[in-house]
Amino acid sequence: MTHIDRYAVYGNPIKHSKSPQIHAAFAEQTGQELTYRSRLVEVGRFAETAKSFFENGGKGLNITVPFKLDAFDFSDQLSNRARRAGAVNTLAIQNDGAVYGDNTDGIGLVRDINNNLGWEISGKNILILGAGGAVRGVLEPLLRKNPATLVIANRTLEKAELLAKDFSDLGELTVCSFESLGASPFNLVINATSSSLTGELPPLPSNLLTDDACVYDMMYGAEPTPFMRWGAENTAWAVADGLGMLVEQAAESFCMWRGVRPKTKPVIDLLRNMLG
Numbered sequence: 001m002t003h004i005d006r007y008a009v010y011g012n013p014i015k016h017s018k019s020p021q022i023h024a025a026f027a028e029q030t031g032q033e034l035t036y037r038s039r040l041v042e043v044g045r046f047a048e049t050a051k052s053f054f055e056n057g058g059k060g061l062n063i064t065v066p067f068k069l070d071a072f073d074f075s076d077q078l079s080n081r082a083r084r085a086g087a088v089n090t091l092a093i094q095n096d097g098a099v100y101g102d103n104t105d106g107i108g109l110v111r112d113i114n115n116n117l118g119w120e121i122s123g124k125n126i127l128i129l130g131a132g133g134a135v136r137g138v139l140e141p142l143l144r145k146n147p148a149t150l151v152i153a154n155r156t157l158e159k160a161e162l163l164a165k166d167f168s169d170l171g172e173l174t175v176c177s178f179e180s181l182g183a184s185p186f187n188l189v190i191n192a193t194s195s196s197l198t199g200e201l202p203p204l205p206s207n208l209l210t211d212d213a214c215v216y217d218m219m220y221g222a223e224p225t226p227f228m229r230w231g232a233e234n235t236a237w238a239v240a241d242g243l244g245m246l247v248e249q250a251a252e253s254f255c256m257w258r259g260v261r262p263k264t265k266p267v268i269d270l271l272r273n274m275l276g
């Protein structure tokens with residue numbers, strides 16, 4: 001009997017997930033034979049569902065909202081970046097049956113910014129808006145690129161302060177409220193708040209950007225997000241959404257599972273066309 005390796009993405013909700021299309025495109029491009037499904041998992045039942053998947057021969061899982069912390073707890077072994085992030089978005093079964101947990105969100109963001117968009121991180125003044133799970137995942141890879149300064153602004157200041165404390169050994173991190181922004185401009189502003197989901201925008205001053213500033217929203221969609229529109233109105237040099245990050249983090253998972261790195265550009269183009 002032919003055996004085909006099985007993969008899946010777990011989340012709740014999950015209908016919106018583009019991961020099945022992304023991994024199908026990677027598999028076709030690299031000639032890998034596998035299946036990849038999305039699965040709606042009941043909140044509170046992550047561990048039993050994942051356990052059953054691996055016991056029944058499943059090879060790997062992607063994990064999305066709200067299960068990244070459950071996946072962290074579920075992992076028998078963790079990559080350093082997953083330990084740092086405190087969250088897992090990729091699980092892989094090892095030869096000895098242990099489940100390895102990794103977090104590829106941060107490297108996905110850095111690859112998209114550096115390789116796909118050609119924007120610099122090293123030596124630049126960078127502002128991140130938000131202090132949630134996504135920021136925790138991206139701080140290490142961003143700091144490893146040696147920005148000149150890295151500032152985190154968040155509605156709830158204590159959350160930003162906690163992040164700065166947890167990552168202080170990797171470089172200097174400054175925190176501030178949205179209200180105190182505007183004293184100095186930034187070369188790169190990354191929106192990692194979920195405000196775009198509700199069509200909102202954090203209160204931002206108009207003098208936040210340098211002449212060469214790039215503006216990146218981790219959210220993506222068919223239309224520019226409110227934050228991208230704010231960037232364009234405030235004469236940002238370049239503006240991008242998080243679709244490339246989504247594809248890059250998936251490519252990193254695929255590479256870990258299959259040992260082959262897919263080309264991401266054609267898949268980003270494919271998804272962009274699908275979004276309409």
Ligand code: NDP
Nearest residue numbers: 130131132133134155156192193194195202218242245246
């Ligand atoms: P969390 O729920 O962990 O954090 C949400 C953050 O947004 C918090 O800092 C919160 O502030 C802030 N926030 C929410 N609403 C507002 C508002 N109206 N005004 C100002 N700040 C607000 O979410 P995640 O960190 O997991 O995700 C953040 C975003 O990143 C989401 O849009 C998500 O879709 C996107 N993302 C994209 C990925 C990709 O591959 N492209 C990967 C991962 C995430 P407070 O602390 O005050 O509550």
